[in-house]
Amino acid sequence: NAGVTQTPKFRILKIGQSMTLQCTQDMNHNYMYWYRQDPGMGLKLIYYSVGAGITDKGEVPNGYNVSRSTTEDFPLRLELAAPSQTSVYFCASSSSGPGEQYFGPGTRLTVT
Amino acid sequence: QKEVEQNSGPLSVPEGAIASLNCTYSDRGSQSFFWYRQYSGKSPELIMSIYSNGDKEDGRFTAQLNKASQYVSLLIRDSQPSDSATYLCAVIGGAQKLVFGQGTRLTINP
Numbered sequence: 771n772a773g774v775t776q777t778p779k780f781r782i783l784k785i786g787q788s789m790t791l792q793c794t795q796d797m798n799h800n801y802m803y804w805y806r807q808d809p810g811m812g813l814k815l816i817y818y819s820v821g822a823g824i825t826d827k828g829e830v831p832n833g834y835n836v837s838r839s840t841t842e843d844f845p846l847r848l849e850l851a852a853p854s855q856t857s858v859y860f861c862a863s864s865s866s867g868p869g870e871q872y873f874g875p876g877t878r879l880t881v882t
Numbered sequence: 883q884k885e886v887e888q889n890s891g892p893l894s895v896p897e898g899a900i901a902s903l904n905c906t907y908s909d910r911g912s913q914s915f916f917w918y919r920q921y922s923g924k925s926p927e928l929i930m931s932i933y934s935n936g937d938k939e940d941g942r943f944t945a946q947l948n949k950a951s952q953y954v955s956l957l958i959r960d961s962q963p964s965d966s967a968t969y970l971c972a973v974i975g976g977a978q979k980l981v982f983g984q985g986t987r988l989t990i991n992p
Contacts, residue, residue, distance in 0.1 A: 801978070803980075810890065810984070811984050811985075812886075812970055812982035812983050812984040812985055813926070813970070813982040814982075815979055815980070815981075818978065818979065820978060828979065829979075860925055860926070867974070867978060868974055868978050868979055868980040869914050869916055869931060869972075869974055869980060870916070870928055870931060871926075871928065871980065872928075873925035873926050873927065874925060875924075875925055876924075876925050
């Protein structure tokens with residue numbers, strides 16, 4: 771099992787550009803999450819999904835969009851990138867609710 | 883008031899000693915509590931979960947929960963340099979969400 775995989779590992783975007791962060795899990799988990807982590811801070815929930823076709827906003831959803839067409843994939847779309855979106859982004863999944871999550875390796879995004 | 887609060891540290895502990903990490907939470911109705919460990923530049927990994935008042939032991943790790951006082955703690959016995967990491971306390975909030983504290987950075991000195 772690869773677990774949770776994320777691509778790319780690093781990315782530099784110019785202000786106003788768009789991109790999609792990919793997240794795939796091979797554990798057949800229903801629950802999937804996107805977080806951002808700023809330096810010295812905890813994790814902030816951006817969006818989450820409790821199953822294919824179902825998504826909902828977290829604490830900091832502005833500037834982001836998600837879709838969940840399959841159990842395995844949960845891409846995060848950034849439209850019109852802004853410097854405030856410079857962060858490390860983590861995708862996570864769980865089988866039975868939000869507590870015991872498995873995290874991907876993260877994507878380090880810089881917007882300049 | 884933040885939902886989950888931790889002292890950001892750094893907390894410095896000599897090798898072989900007990901490291902004690904604390905966390906308080908604001909939602910009195912919370913029922914499920916977790917400790918994640920995050921090495922520098924890596925992703926978080928779950929190390930302990932606790933659901934009932936009292937202590938839960940797993941190897942060198944002990945999680946303690948006191949719902950009346952709304953705090954959770956993590957004790958690491960016989961601390962090793964490999965325990966140096968940031969420890970994130972997390973609590974299940976409403977609607978299937980995990981709320982994280984900002985983390986406590988722990989350094990074990992040889």
